[in-house]
Amino acid sequence: MPSYTLTVNAEKRTVSVDSDTPLLWVLRDHLGLTGTKYGCGRGICGNCTVHYQGNAIRSCVLPITSVLEGNIVTIEGLSENENHPVQQAWMELDVPQCGYCQSGQIMATVDLLSKIKNPTDADINTAMQGVLCRCGTYSRIRKAIHRAASIQDK
Amino acid sequence: MKSTWDRRTFIKLTASASGALVAGVCLQSCTSGTVPATAHEFSPLIKIDTKGWVTLIAKNPEIGQGIKTSLPMILAEELGADWDKVKVIQGDFDKAYEEQWAGGSYAIILNWDMMRTAAAKVRHVLLQAASKKMNIRVSELTTSKGKVLHSESGESLPFEKLLLEASKLPLPETVEFKPTDSFEIIGKNTPQVDLDQLVSGGTKFSIDIKLPGMLYATVLKNPVFDGGAGDYDDTRTRSVNGVVDVIELNNSDYGGRLIAPNSPNFVNGIAVLAKSTWAAFKGAQVLDVVWDNADARKENTAEIFERFQLQLNDTTIERKDGDLSRAKRNADSNFEAMYQVPFLAHIPMEPMNCTVDFRDDLCEVWAPTQNPKALQEGLIKLFGLQPEQIKIHLPRIGGAFGRRYYVDYAMDAAILSKKVQKPVKLIWTREEDIRHDWYRPASIQKMAASLDKEGRVTGWQHVLANASRKTCLGREGRPAGTEIDKYEFPAGFVPDLQFEYGHVLSDVPLGQWRSVGHSAVAFAVHSFLDELAILSKMDPMDYFLEFLGPARMVPVVDDYAFDAKRLISVVEQVRRNSNWDVPLPKGQGRGFAASKHSGSFVAEVVTVSVDANENITILRVDAVVDCGIVINPTGAKAQVEGGILEGLSAALYGEITVKNGVAEQSNFHDYKWIRMDEAPEIHVEFITNNLPPRGLGEPPLPPAAPALTNAIFAATGKRIRKLPIL
Numbered sequence: 001m002p003s004y005t006l007t008v009n010a011e012k013r014t015v016s017v018d019s020d021t022p023l024l025w026v027l028r029d030h031l032g033l034t035g036t037k038y039g040c041g042r043g044i045c046g047n048c049t050v051h052y053q054g055n056a057i058r059s060c061v062l063p064i065t066s067v068l069e070g071n072i073v074t075i076e077g078l079s080e081n082e083n084h085p086v087q088q089a090w091m092e093l094d095v096p097q098c099g100y101c102q103s104g105q106i107m108a109t110v111d112l113l114s115k116i117k118n119p120t121d122a123d124i125n126t127a128m129q130g131v132l133c134r135c136g137t138y139s140r141i142r143k144a145i146h147r148a149a150s151i152q153d154k
Numbered sequence: 155m156k157s158t159w160d161r162r163t164f165i166k167l168t169a170s171a172s173g174a175l176v177a178g179v180c181l182q183s184c185t186s187g188t189v190p191a192t193a194h195e196f197s198p199l200i201k202i203d204t205k206g207w208v209t210l211i212a213k214n215p216e217i218g219q220g221i222k223t224s225l226p227m228i229l230a231e232e233l234g235a236d237w238d239k240v241k242v243i244q245g246d247f248d249k250a251y252e253e254q255w256a257g258g259s260y261a262i263i264l265n266w267d268m269m270r271t272a273a274a275k276v277r278h279v280l281l282q283a284a285s286k287k288m289n290i291r292v293s294e295l296t297t298s299k300g301k302v303l304h305s306e307s308g309e310s311l312p313f314e315k316l317l318l319e320a321s322k323l324p325l326p327e328t329v330e331f332k333p334t335d336s337f338e339i340i341g342k343n344t345p346q347v348d349l350d351q352l353v354s355g356g357t358k359f360s361i362d363i364k365l366p367g368m369l370y371a372t373v374l375k376n377p378v379f380d381g382g383a384g385d386y387d388d389t390r391t392r393s394v395n396g397v398v399d400v401i402e403l404n405n406s407d408y409g410g411r412l413i414a415p416n417s418p419n420f421v422n423g424i425a426v427l428a429k430s431t432w433a434a435f436k437g438a439q440v441l442d443v444v445w446d447n448a449d450a451r452k453e454n455t456a457e458i459f460e461r462f463q464l465q466l467n468d469t470t471i472e473r474k475d476g477d478l479s480r481a482k483r484n485a486d487s488n489f490e491a492m493y494q495v496p497f498l499a500h501i502p503m504e505p506m507n508c509t510v511d512f513r514d515d516l517c518e519v520w521a522p523t524q525n526p527k528a529l530q531e532g533l534i535k536l537f538g539l540q541p542e543q544i545k546i547h548l549p550r551i552g553g554a555f556g557r558r559y560y561v562d563y564a565m566d567a568a569i570l571s572k573k574v575q576k577p578v579k580l581i582w583t584r585e586e587d588i589r590h591d592w593y594r595p596a597s598i599q600k601m602a603a604s605l606d607k608e609g610r611v612t613g614w615q616h617v618l619a620n621a622s623r624k625t626c627l628g629r630e631g632r633p634a635g636t637e638i639d640k641y642e643f644p645a646g647f648v649p650d651l652q653f654e655y656g657h658v659l660s661d662v663p664l665g666q667w668r669s670v671g672h673s674a675v676a677f678a679v680h681s682f683l684d685e686l687a688i689l690s691k692m693d694p695m696d697y698f699l700e701f702l703g704p705a706r707m708v709p710v711v712d713d714y715a716f717d718a719k720r721l722i723s724v725v726e727q728v729r730r731n732s733n734w735d736v737p738l739p740k741g742q743g744r745g746f747a748a749s750k751h752s753g754s755f756v757a758e759v760v761t762v763s764v765d766a767n768e769n770i771t772i773l774r775v776d777a778v779v780d781c782g783i784v785i786n787p788t789g790a791k792a793q794v795e796g797g798i799l800e801g802l803s804a805a806l807y808g809e810i811t812v813k814n815g816v817a818e819q820s821n822f823h824d825y826k827w828i829r830m831d832e833a834p835e836i837h838v839e840f841i842t843n844n845l846p847p848r849g850l851g852e853p854p855l856p857p858a859a860p861a862l863t864n865a866i867f868a869a870t871g872k873r874i875r876k877l878p879i880l
Contacts, residue, residue, distance in 0.1 A: 035354070045503070097220070097553075100359060136798070138830050
């Protein structure tokens with residue numbers, strides 16, 4: 001099997017996998033970063049969202065060969081002690097229910113706030129509709145995004 | 155017994171050492187370099203250490219309902235612990251913890267007294283120990299925030315100072331509970347215990363487990379529910395890098411498709427085992443297989459509904475009050491309507507998966523299950539094991555909604571691990587999850603009412619025909635129960651009333667889905683009441699309140715009575731909260747429904763707008779809930795928000811259709827659910843009282859669908875009698 005070196009959470013990691021292996025399974029099975037979740041395998045539910053070169057991507061459909069050029073950030077790399085403003089807002093509002101989709105929700109939110117500092121509800125709808133939550137935590141997610149926007153520069 | 159049982163053995167030893175301090179038990183509170191705390195296990199659920207930390211076992215499966223926080227909160231409250239010095243640890247499946255399952259919104263109902271009793275016994279010995287030390291009578295002492303307090307003198311002793319004395323005292327047989335007005339933890343917004351892990355990817359769900367030497371597996375099931383085994387060529391599969399083995403999973407080797415009631419729906423399949431999940435998925439994709447479906451019934455949804463329709467005329471009477479034919483004869487008018495609901499899938503975000511290490515006749519399981527007992531029973535039945543040979547861990551679960559009451563996926567994993575004598579993590583793809591669910595039963599319901607000249611209901615007939623989850627998979631015989639219960643609303647409220655059930659046999663696997671039968675029944679009942687109100691030219695809420703009659707206890711069946719007063723009060727409150735009486739602009743409408751489920755009363759108002767192209771926007775939902783004492787308001791509110799959104803999602807989109815015995819939907823592109831851009835603002839209020847806490851996972855769901863369709867009627871004049879709406 002070919003060997004690839006990728007940058008995950010600012011660390012160089014080398015793995016031997018087939019060239020078509022989606023980033024999701026590289027993270028989960030080979031690098032032990034299980035915070036990124038499998039939900040649909042087709043880029044529909046967004047539970048596998050991570051950042052590549054500063055943009056939110058669906059790791060379940062992107063093969064390893066397409067993410068070798070820049071830094072990949074996963075939920076584990078967001079902060080040292082859950083002190084990223086988005087994580088802080090999530091905890092303040094007690095957002096998760098089952099919690100399974102929340103890595104994807106948080107990574108999509110961090111991406112949104114990096115592009116729009118104070119998103120409107122319409123911005124939130126556009127940015128977040130790709131991440132499915134089966135438990136129905138959307139109203140808390142919306143509040144947490146506004147809250148994170150308000151605390152991010154403090 | 156092999157070495158992996160060490161931990162279990164250790165726990166037993168410490169438990170048997172009760173009466174003495176267990177030396178050197180390092181709890182999670184100790185960090186390296188500090189002196190280890192010693193702890194005493196007062197009961198299987200409660201441990202206190204010499205540094206004052208209280209360790210509580212969360213015994214039930216956590217599926218997102220917040221039980222890992224709320225049950226320990228009850229323990230901590232009754233103990234008088236300091237919540238900031240409480241550690242919560244998820245318990246394994248263990249008979250020491252008694253009932254351990256998630257279903258029917260029963261966890262709080264069943265455990266309210268049990269948790270309080272366990273903690274009150276420990277409080278009792280702490281008080282006795284303090285009484286001796288302080289030389290103050292027990293009756294003058296209380297516990298609060300991890301201390302025993304003498305409020306008169308202000309003297310106090312922390313639990314850790316009482317540990318040695320208290321650990322020598324026997325726990326009492328009977329206890330008195332703390333008065334509800336002295337609660338310090340119950341009723342306070344308490345963020346869930348795993349929050350920091352959940353926001354940082356640290357939580358280990360079952361799907362995240364990794365064991366040394368573990369193989370990854372997936373399974374390709376015969377898409378036909380009752381299909382036979384596959385004839386396959388695995389050459390291409392075995393040529394995939396990382397694929398290790400291909401193993402048949404034929405139900406004929408394990409006692410047939412249905413092993414026991416509420417046990418695995420064992421659909422024939424072929425598993426691929428590999429060194430990574432991706433290799434297993436790829437191997438399954440290229441497997442050449444021809445399934446033997448010669449004996450399959452190959453049902454279609456349209457034909458199933460035709461059979462339901464016919465069965466409406468051939469029913470058994472499940473409840474008969476008074477004389478329905480008399481009511482019909484004497485009525486000023488009679489009105490009838492038919493309602494239809496579809497099969498629904500559960501689609502929890504964490505797909506079906508299970509990790510099993512089944513070697514040397516010892517079976518260790520990490521399972522996302524609501525029902526570990528059924529899992530244990532399944533393993534006993536399939537492999538002839540003794541309970542002592544099975545260990546079941548209960549990692550946090552990524553959603554369940556009733557699906558994980560059934561343990562079919564865990565049986566697959568156990569078979570594979572036993573075969574290869576290695577730990578195996580099995581993951582079903584999303585496609586397998588949706589095609590091989592235990593669906594919410596579809597049904598057709600006929601409602602008939604007799605009305606007097608004021609439009610009051612004098613006779614009520616509710617006929618439900620469907621294939622029952624209680625005989626699912628059957629081709630002959632009667633159901634063990636029906637999908638309409640004799641205590642269904644409005645039993646007791648109408649003098650001449652009849653419930654009937656028409657039983658149809660089908661091979662579509664059916665099961666519990668959040669709120670179970672009520673999800674279908676409430677749609678028909680509360681749509682019909684809305685129709686009767688409109689027919690009688692009355693405001694639907696006024697009509698409903700008049701229908702309920704005076705605030706009183708309404709006898710329903712045996713010693714079960716319905717407290718009409720509690721239902722009336724949630725309706726009156728939701729009327730105020732939703733501005734029900736303030737007119738809306740054209741194209742908007744409000745709909746209402748209120749019901750009782752698992753002892754809790756919920757009233758909901760949905761406000762919608764519908765544009766000229768019939769695009770529906772849900773603007774707002776108001777809910778008022780009386781579930782008795784609210785243990786954790788933030789968690790309770792989450793359950794209401796989630797239940798309502800689930801009811802609305804299903805009403806808008808939820809539908810599994812069957813063609814030639816195969817579910818036609820397979821992933822989130824064709825099984826749609828509400829997303830962020832469609833999620834309404836939900837306003838929740840709880841009625842405050844000191845009544846025993848009741849269920850909350852399910853009760854908010856049933857009113858949501860009829861409240862929505864009633865709102866659409868109010869906005870457009872269009873009545874929806876068949877779900878889904880879109």
